[in-house]
Amino acid sequence: MIAGKTWREVRWMALAYLVILEALCVPVLLLWPDIYEDLQRSTLFKNLGIDFAKRILQGVTDKDEQIAYTNWAAVMLFFRSTNLVCVAAAVLFGTGLFARERENQTFEFLLSRPVGRGAILWQKTWPTALCLVLPIFLVNLSAIFWSRRIELDLPLAELLLGSAHAGAFVLFFLAATTLLSVLLRTQAHVAAAIGAFAVLQIGVYLTQRLRPYSLFKLADFEWYGPLLNGNVSARQMFDPLHGPGYTTWLLLAAAACYALCLRALRKATP
């Protein structure tokens, strides 16, 4: 019941989100041959003082076009789309999950149905999470098709691993937003709080000395580039004992947010 209602609430937003992701993907891939040529000629980035931008430039101007293109996909599909569009979508989807119920005075109605609060949380979460993560896989897999149009390849297994990591990254944002949606009374407050957190994290990321402490360090070019080029294994992604295990840490952080959500929801009064 609640899952169906949640699905009806997010389905059009999810469709718009899928279209936006795909619209961001297609031109940057199809225009790659021209972009590659321009980038190799350009001297703009060579004098950049920002080291991560330099490394991105080095990656996408590699003499081996296939490697350069894979790095380009890492930057465009994951570093850009995931960190901007998907995080924004996570915030948009998660903000209203509970705060909108409070604003519309349906929270008391919902809590007084014969269904546990854990079930309410779960039935609101899984359709939202699915609508958020599934498009990431679909769009990234579609990149294989578009790449063939310009006679280049993107590796399927690595794309799936990258999508899984991107999914974990946005799930964390969804979980954090959901937690705030339980704790705060209005959608505006939730959006302001999570937006401020994201902006702060971006600011930290752009500050060279502080970058290792930014959440976006877990999902930047230096993670996705090696991942798409086959230099990071699934074990290194998921097992903190055999690699950074960033994906697992993100999933654990999301799980911790949901545990806090459940605790807050159980204590919540109308």
Place this chain on the structure above:
Amino acid sequence: MNVPAIVCRGVGKSFGGTPVLRELSLVVPTGELLGLVGPNGAGKSTLLRTLVGLVGRDSGAVAVLGLDPGRDPVAVTRRACYLPGETGVYLQMTGAEFLAFASGFHPRRDAARERRLADAFELPLRRKVRGYSAGMKQKLALLATLAPDVDLYLLDEPDRALDASVRLLLRDELRAMKALGKTIVLSSHHLSEVETLADRLVFFWQGALLADDEIAAARAQLRRRPRVRLRPGAALPAGARELRREPDGTLVVETDADPMTWLRGVPDGAVECAEIGVPRLDDLYDALFAAKARGGRT
């Protein structure tokens, strides 16, 4: 033996140090229609929320249909429907979708009652709720609460925003439900309707129920306050003093002796008509709460 539908023993609840329910004890037998009466903030809504586990109590014991709503609210709400006092309805749904959503949580629906109420309420169920008026939204919430076939109905101001004809219809429906053995607890500020509908009334004041002897004393005092309409030009006979004059000219007076004795001693022709007997609920309410509110007494 018939288990009472609701048993509360010494229930206490505070919000931020302010007591909202204080040592509240109440037993509601199965099949009773109980009216909760009291001023705003007296604790009626908090009690109803406590009964469905929406609010946890700080002290005391509660059993609803033999279950503890603090421990197992889901089991309670499976057998009890609750209408919140300030409920919203999902604006993006149609009326029919909302009804299906709300009643879908309960295993049994009383389809006949649902159809009867839907027809009587004349709700445009195919339209989005967004376009409903406040009264239509309240009717929809009410319909969604009364449609499931459960043992207990807890209604917090069910007649809010309803016009008089719908309130009468609701009264008939609640009577019919009571005749089927359903237990109903409702709070309302429409005192005359609660009075005619409820089997029993309990009076809330600052989180506690007023004691029976206090209510009995108020009733006894009110019995000595007949309403009289004097003939034009007639003065109020001795032995009574005017308490207030109502817009239609009727006087509420307080008699020194028994009102019947006083009336018998009134000179012929002075009084056009008089009303003596069981006090009205609004008078009782006024006697119980208005003075307290004015004096700030507890």
